[in-house]
Amino acid sequence: MKKYRHIFFDLDRTIWDFEKNARETFSEIYDKYELKQKGVPSLEKFTKTYKYHNDLLWSYYREGKIKKEVLSIKRFKLTLNDFGIDDVFLATNIADDYVTISPLKTNLFPHSREILEYLYPKYKLHLITNGFEEVQQKKIDVSDLRKYFKQIITSEEAGTKKPEKQIFLFALSKAKAKINESLMIGDDLRVDIMGAKSAGIDQVFVNYKNITHNNEITYEVNSLKELEDLL
Ligand SMILES: [Mg+2]
Structure with missing residues (x-):
């Protein structure tokens, strides 16, 4: 095992339980804006439809095709549209609430x-x-969580996003870390793991969903607890 000195973590869906926190946030939004009365049959349907649009728009955002302001509102506008609601004002209010409420949620993954x-x-x-x-x-x-981390590298600050090699190089430079003493830990095979690999950084894939794949990865775990055996 290499002697690692710097460990780079992904946040969403690796440490911070994004789905659980989003579910709680949507539940509040669903009630507050009386979405059932407006024609959204259930919270589950709302969440599922949102996830579809959000994933797609996020891929456009990562590729630099759309700006974050567009992503932020359009994901809700399209979700509402799918339930026959054409209301930009409502979509904007929900979008504002979502980015205000969700970061206040504190559900983290086990361990x-x-x-x-x-x-x-x-x-x-x-x-x-x-x-x-x-x-x-x-x-x-x-x-x-701030006390645990020396450097926090966001894509907005770096001007480039995972899986781009540049954000990893930016992170190494900001942390004053060498490639061969660094390790990237994340839940997303393409974005975190292949991205880090393209920059020459060793990786730990946190495969919570136990997906099958045939990528060559430095290490793979199914739970954060297993990191104790590795590090
Ligand atoms: Mg993630």
Whole structure:
């Protein structure tokens, strides 16, 4: 095993339980805006439809095809459209609420805090995240995660997003870390793992969903707890 000194973590869906936090947020939004009465049959249908549009728009955003302001509102506009609601004002209000409420949620994946407590006296920990700057910074503070990380690299600050090689090189430089003493830990095979690999950084794929794949990865775990055996 290499002697790692710097560990770069992804935030959303690796440490911060994005789906659970989003579900809680949507539940509040669904009630507040009386979406059932407006024609959205259930919270589950709303969430599923949103996820479809959000994933697609996020891929456009990562590719630089759309701006974050467009992504932020359009994902809700299209979701509402699918239920026959054509209301930009409502979509904008929901979009504002979503980015205000969701970062206040503090559900983390099992063993997150435990593993950060274990790792941070031994390694220099950093975050590399594609989320919106103000949203990610808020999440980090509200969930009391800031103390664990030396550097927080957001795609907005870097001017480039995962899986682009440049954001990883930017992160190495900001952390004053060498490639061969660095490790990237994330849940997204393409965005975190293949991205880090393209920059020459070793990787740990946190395969929560136990997906099958045939990519060559440095290490793979199914739970953050397993990191204790590796590091
Ligand atoms: Mg992630």
